Amino acid sequence: MTIRTILTAPDPKLREVSKPVDEVTDEIRKLMDDMLETMYDAPGIGLAAIQVGEPIRVIVMDLSEGDEPKEPRYFVNPVIRDPSDELAPYQEGCLSVPEFYEEVERPDRCVVDYLDYEGNPQTLEAEGLLAVCIQHEMDHLNGVLFIDHLSRLKRERILKKLKREKAEAAA
Incomplete structure (x- = not known):
């Protein structure tokens, strides 16, 4: 296995x-x-291609924690359906927006249809952190970052700081 470079905003x-x-x-x-x-x-805890x-x-x-056994999940061509009307706030972060965490509201439950590691069709009823994580990663597949769910001012402040950090690292 190879560790790959993770792209960061504003790429x-x-x-x-x-x-x-x-x-x-x-x-x-x-x-x-x-x-x-x-x-x-x-x-x-999640990564989109x-x-x-x-x-x-x-x-x-x-989503396993600490000393718990690893529980990798694989989703190919995932499709979210039946998101609940009830929203839940979660503190989200992102490997492509490093060191920033903000509260985002998303449906607290959804159903996901996808292909698994072997290419078999699967359906998953997700709630809580699993539902949040799958929606967050699905956003990536659609060109959306979690900061796009924030106010324009917060989003611009985060992007400005990330641009400055990239410029400093390149210098």
């Missing part, structure tokens, strides 16, 4: 809409393995 590639995967192949499974290794190394520069509809996540 324009993060705004691309990802394309569906035709078939879950060994190449796609290798990408998912690399993404999982990259996510664990970062560390994070576009965050490592691959504009395809693939997500990995693992």
Whole structure:
């Protein structure tokens, strides 16, 4: 497995809409393995393929904590349906928007249809943190960052700081 570079805002590639995967192949499974290794190394709980520069509809996540056994999840071509009308606020962060955390409201439950690691169709009823995480990662597949759910002022302040940090790192 290879640890890949995670793109950070304001990289324009993060705004691309990802394309569906035709078939879950060994190449796609290798990408998912690399993404999982990259996510664990970062560390994070979810990662979309576009965050490592691959504009395809693939997500990995693992919500296990600390010494708990790893519980990797793989979502290929995920589709959210039946989001609840009830919203729940969660403190969100993002590997592509490092060191920033803000409260975002999202539906607290949803159903997700997707292909698993082997390419088999699956349906998952998600709630709580799992529902938030899948919606957050799905946003990435549509070119949306969690900061897009914030006020314009907060979003611009975060992007300005990230641009400044990138410029300083390049110098």
